[in-house]
Amino acid sequence: MSRIIRVGISLASLLILATSSVPSLAQTEAEGLSASFRKAARRVLPAVVSVRTFDKLATPGDPPLTDETAGRSRRESGGSGVVIDAPRGLVLTNHHVIEGAARIVVVLSGGKERPVKLVRRDPKSDLALLAIDPAGLSAATWGDSEAIDTGDWVLAIGQPFGLSDTVTAGIVSGKGRGVGVALYEDLIQTDAAINPGNSGGPLVNMRGEVVGINTALKTVGGGYEGVGFAVPASRARRVASDLAEFGSVRRAFVGVNVRRADPSVVERLDRPGAVVITLVAPESPASDAGLRPGDLLLDIDGKPVIGPGPLQAIIEVATVGMPMNLTIEREGQSRPIKVVPRSQPERFGLPEPARGPQSPRAEP
Secondary structure, three states: OHHHHHHHHHHHHHHHHHHHHHHHHHHHHHHHHHHHHHHHHHHHHHHEEEEEEEEOOOOOOOOOOOHHHHHHHOEEEEEEEEEEEOOOOEEEEOHHHHOOOOEEEEEOOOOOEEEOOEEEEEOOOOEEEEEOOOOOOOOOEEOOOOOOOOOOEEEEEEOHHHOOOEEEEEEEEEEEEOOOOOOOOOEEEEOOOOOOOOOOOEEEOOOOEEEEEEEEEOOOOOOOOOOEEEEEHHHHHHHHHHHHHHOOOOOEEOOEEEEEOOHHHHHHHOOOOOEEEEEEOOOOHHHHHOOOOOOEEEEEOOEEOOOHHHHHHHHHOOOOOOOEEEEEEEOOEEEEEEEOOEEOOOOOOOOOOOOOOOOOOOOO
């Protein structure tokens, strides 16, 4: 009897010890995650800025706009940005944040204001590069957007509703998204809260490295509903580099519009990323190569096509004048086709310039 009692006490003691360790373990994990968030945020926050824009719909007879009259004569709006090159004073933001602005001011994390001296734009990717006085700037570090995957933790940082240095956390919800905000997308989807004013700010990984530039949200009510999007760092970094060095973005051009193939076609071919050509531009490399609307595009340079966005990204950075080997299916038969990319025309894919004054596009 005494042995049974002793064993019972030991088992009860073990049960109490095991149970009491559960909250401790959960608390340790939570504190570790919080510490990771803090470390990542502190690393990038000094490089995050507010971008304030002032615009005026000009009318005949208006006097010239000056700094003294700006506050009275221009409507103020804006978004966020991130310093990507401190010695040169380069700030990356969204094109739609500064579109239509007559004057742009960058507000640093410490509250100091810097007028923008130079603006270079790429509406095709919805990105813009701003140059300011470099004194005292801290730059963010680029990360590898190709290395992140669905389910990875990310932080979105910016100035939603004018609230500076706001940090929100979430995960990568998807990659390669297209939502119609720009000609070139292949966006990262996240459920980290992105609201009006976050546009142009960085999306960072748990090392505090920039893996995207927050650009849009999908909403019914006008605010955060768990679906936000960011331009991947792989694209943003290349666009920023070209804007800084050449003033515009160099891209290759083939001259096709595509969409995802119908599910029945995908199942028949066992090619989940296959796309169908919907339009071939006249006198384009695609037209010269004999591509036609209705052709199914299966492979490019020996690799399977994995959707419109990734295909667009491959063509964009292709070497001008270097043949690309495509595999298409036409009328049930597979065939190879060579297409030779050319330099993309500057106005390709952009709407015709509007006549008359334009107000800035609304913040997403």
